[in-house]
Amino acid sequence: MEVQDRRVKRTQRLLAQALIELTLERGYESVTIRDITERADIGYATFFRHYTDKDALLHEVLEVVLDEMLLLLQPFKADADPASVGTLLFRYVQDHSEVCRVLLSSRGSMGLLQKVIETGTRNVLEQHTPAEQSQVPIEIAAHHIVASSIALIQWWLDHDLVYSAEQMGTIYRDLIVRPTEALAFND
Amino acid sequence: MEVQDRRVKRTQRLLAQALIELTLERGYESVTIRDITERADIGYATFFRHYTDKDALLHEVLEVVLDEMLLLLQPFKADADPASVGTLLFRYVQDHSEVCRVLLSSRGSMGLLQKVIETGTRNVLEQHTPAEQSQVPIEIAAHHIVASSIALIQWWLDHDLVYSAEQMGTIYRDLIVRPTEALAFND
DNA sequence: ATCGTATGATATACACTGTATCACGTGTAC
DNA sequence: GTACACGTGATACAGTGTATATCATACGAT
Structure with a gap:
């Protein structure tokens, strides 16, 4: 056992x-x-x-959250409606808002948030095929999607979840995913 | 004297x-x-x-940079080409890359980066007129522009300024400003 | 019921912070 | 150029937090 x-x-x-x-x-x-x-x-x-220290405890606490979140978004492919994926994401944040607040407020004490962005960027790159002639490098586009999403979550938490997870999912699609895909990805 | x-x-x-x-x-x-x-x-x-402490020294160091940056972008109104404004911004980052690296890596130890975002968001809101029927709240749109720009700068620094400031200015316009303005602002 | 082990309590060495003091040397003003 | 003001260097000190070691105790697994 x-x-x-x-x-x-x-x-x-x-x-x-x-x-x-x-x-x-x-x-x-x-x-x-x-x-x-x-x-x-x-x-x-x-x-x-x-x-070993305070950071180790925080790291362990947050790794659980991040694994869950990644597992939540993993099954979705590029053909799914981005708003649905976004809604799922924001619902998860809503249901774990305390830990998410800690994660987003404690950034800097270690490179944790950066690791999240790197992992997320890799994921986005795997799920998309780059457009032939794009003005925007796909690495930048993928990084932009992930970093902007985190910033959007941050805003939502800072404003006490004033909009519903569904509304945020739509905003996530219109403001972040659609424009970036139009510029750098075939889909 | x-x-x-x-x-x-x-x-x-x-x-x-x-x-x-x-x-x-x-x-x-x-x-x-x-x-x-x-x-x-x-x-x-x-x-x-x-x-008084280490943070006070850092705060003073960074306030100079932030004031300069704000002063640099202040004179530009909504009718200017966003790519030009972006190029100016990235040129400044290029010329002060060491301090900018410190600013972006030390986030979290104090609410400094958050203050930057708040100030920037207020500025964006002042320089734009909101669209009548927008799916995206203007507060979110403004926050998105600022936070995404910072993330883009972060990416650029992390990748050793692989593109020119002019290229980054164009990307800034196409990936961030244009899509957001189209969704939430009249111009 | 017994053995293994996680815990509580305590002591200790160490590092860093923040303040106080005083002699010294540099900058400023005249 | 001289005199005074003041910023600096050096040192000592208390306070706080970290990290480890030790030993008795209580809990869990079997």
């Missing part, structure tokens, strides 16, 4: 939850490991039995 | 230069104040006679 000890899972769950809470309350940088362990009601030294 | 003491200007110049160098070498977070003062060959305590 690969199943972990209940105590381990409990400790890691409490630490992750505490990190998310404290980051949303006071910002990632100002949260200390002692803060996390106290909020989680876990011994200070115990933290280091699971993670 | 408002002119500062030569020693003050010298110290601040050395500290700023040291911060930029070290940040490009090892990343902003891992640079300590002691590192900066040693590289600048300045007494440790002297640092605090000018800045």
Whole structure:
């Protein structure tokens, strides 16, 4: 069995939850490991039995989210309606808004967001065929789709999800996908 | 006379230069104040006679750049060719690539990049008149223009300025400005 | 019920921050 | 050019957070 000890899972769950809470309350940088362990009601030294430092904990927390998100968008091919794909994406953000806020606010502390963009760009490039004579290099076009989408999510979170996930999906299609595909991709 | 003491200007110049160098070498977070003062060959305590902390120094360094950039793009109105404005922008980035790299890599440690986006968005909104029936809210459209431009600059820096500033200006117009204006603005 | 192990509590070494102090040297003003 | 003002260098110090080590205890797996 690969199943972990209940105590381990409990400790890691409490630490992750505490990190998310404290980051949303006071910002990632100002949260200390002692803060996390106290909020989680876990011994200070115990933290280091699971993670080397604060970034490692955050990294693990966010990797789960990112894997889920990638898995969510993976099955869709270029022939699907971009608005539907977008709606799925924004629905996921809606259902995991706390963690997404942490992810987007803690950028910079490590190259995590950059890794997300790289992975996403690769995905976009795989799912599209480049146009013959395009003014815009496909690497730039793919990067633009991913980075703009993240910026759009950021805006949505900063404005407390004022529009529905469906509306955001449509905006995502009209503002980002359609114009970029028209310029650089055959489809 | 408002002119500062030569020693003050010298110290601040050395500290700023040291911060930029070290940040490009090892990343902003891992640079300590002691590192900066040693590289600048300045007494440790002297640092605090000018800045409260590391972020204050970075903030001052970047504010100069941002003011210059805003001043550069300010005179242009909506009737100018977006590609020309874009070329100017990318030329500025080219001529100040080191500081721009620091700005874009150190995001997160403070809300600086977010402030840039907010200021830029306000500017875009002032220079455009919203279309009557648009599917895309103008706040989102303006935010998209600014955030996408920053992402494009980021891509350019990460790929060692492989294209010319003129080419990037054209891409900026075709990929970002034209599609967004067509959707949300009368011009 | 027993063994293995995760945890709690505590102590410690270490690094960095931020402040205080004083002697020294440079810049400015006259 | 001289005198004074002031910025600087060097050092010491307290405070805070990190990371490791140790030992007794309590929990989980079998």
